[in-house]
Amino acid sequence: MTLTDQQQLVRDWLARRNAILLAHNYQPPEIQDIADFLGDSLALSITAAKTPAEVIVFAGVHFMAETAAILCPDKTVLLPRLDAGCFMADTITPEALKARKAQLPGVPVVTYVNSSAAVKAESDICCTSANAVKVVNSLTESRVLMVPDRNLALYTAARTDKEVLYWEGCCNIHDALTAREVQDCRAAHPEALFLAHPECRPEVLALADAIRSTSGMLAYVRQSPAMEFIIGTEMGILHTLQKQNPEKIFYSPSRNLLCPDMKRISLDDIVLALKENRYQITLPDDIRLKARKAVERMLAVPRD
Ligand code: 13P
Ligand code: SF4
Numbered sequence: 001m002t003l004t005d006q007q008q009l010v011r012d013w014l015a016r017r018n019a020i021l022l023a024h025n026y027q028p029p030e031i032q033d034i035a036d037f038l039g040d041s042l043a044l045s046i047t048a049a050k051t052p053a054e055v056i057v058f059a060g061v062h063f064m065a066e067t068a069a070i071l072c073p074d075k076t077v078l079l080p081r082l083d084a085g086c087f088m089a090d091t092i093t094p095e096a097l098k099a100r101k102a103q104l105p106g107v108p109v110v111t112y113v114n115s116s117a118a119v120k121a122e123s124d125i126c127c128t129s130a131n132a133v134k135v136v137n138s139l140t141e142s143r144v145l146m147v148p149d150r151n152l153a154l155y156t157a158a159r160t161d162k163e164v165l166y167w168e169g170c171c172n173i174h175d176a177l178t179a180r181e182v183q184d185c186r187a188a189h190p191e192a193l194f195l196a197h198p199e200c201r202p203e204v205l206a207l208a209d210a211i212r213s214t215s216g217m218l219a220y221v222r223q224s225p226a227m228e229f230i231i232g233t234e235m236g237i238l239h240t241l242q243k244q245n246p247e248k249i250f251y252s253p254s255r256n257l258l259c260p261d262m263k264r265i266s267l268d269d270i271v272l273a274l275k276e277n278r279y280q281i282t283l284p285d286d287i288r289l290k291a292r293k294a295v296e297r298m299l300a301v302p303r304d
Pocket of ligand 1: 025039040041128171197199212
């Protein structure tokens with residue numbers, strides 16, 4: 001692939017700083033194309049934990065860079081834009097979680113990684129969209145509290161024998177997708193399979209041929225003999241889907257499946273981040289160590 005001048009400049013700065021560029025599947029195409037690693041939240045955490053690079057530049061949102069800082073205290077973790085936040089992560093605070101925990105003694109808290117480090121620090125174990133059911137089933141207790149995503153909790157509840165209590169949080173982008181929009185898209189493309197992200201509402205998930213994390217969708221499409229897919233997640237993933245499967249056709253069921261926070265970082269921001277060492281994500285030790293326990297406990301849950 002031929003790089004643009006700006007993409008080459010990013011790669012040059014990454015080499016100069018012994019840095020790795022980790023990008024989420026929703027990032028803008030020009031960033032996805034030059035990332036050292038592109039993935040979902042689970043794969044990005046695993047890669048951050050293992051990298052020998054001195055500097056990690058996170059092209060994603062704040063909680064993802066925080067997860068890297070939790071796992072890699074000796075590395076420099078840079079988030080090129082501090083305003084790359086997450087609506088869902090903001091639906092819960094550590095104080096509110098503490099108050100709920102006080103009402104539920106003995107009930108373990110399973111926290112979706114789309115949350116602040118301070119919230120993770122109040123949790124027993126973390127999960128991602130790729131491993132939520134396995135994480136819940138790994139616990140010995142018969143009742144759990146899942147925070148902050150109501151939809152991921154309902155999805156998990158339907159796939160475990162445990163009682164799952166939930167928080168009233170959500171991703172405003174996925175939660176806004178309606179069953180009607182999916183049905184209309186299906187009517188227009190009757191041959192297409194519908195893939196949904198577990199952050200979607202239950203009535204949307206009920207229509208899905210498969211429910212997957214973002215990287216799970218990429219893997220599903222690669223091995224599927226189907227030629228057309230309706231993609232029920234943020235539309236940034238369509239870039240890599242199309243690149244990896246040039247002969248297949250992809251549809252977004254809604255024009256609103258676009259997360260502004262995932263589009264904040266530009267190539268220029270990444271160059272500035274590497275030049276000026278900004279914005280460095282650090283955490284107080286007490287929060288970092290408690291959050292690390294919850295993240296590492298998740299990473300220890302066996303995968304397939
Ligand atoms: P995954 O990539 O882990 O499926 O998460 C989706 C998401 O909303 C991240 O912000
Ligand atoms: Fe947060 Fe939703 Fe955007 Fe993901 S898509 S970063 S969950 S607001």
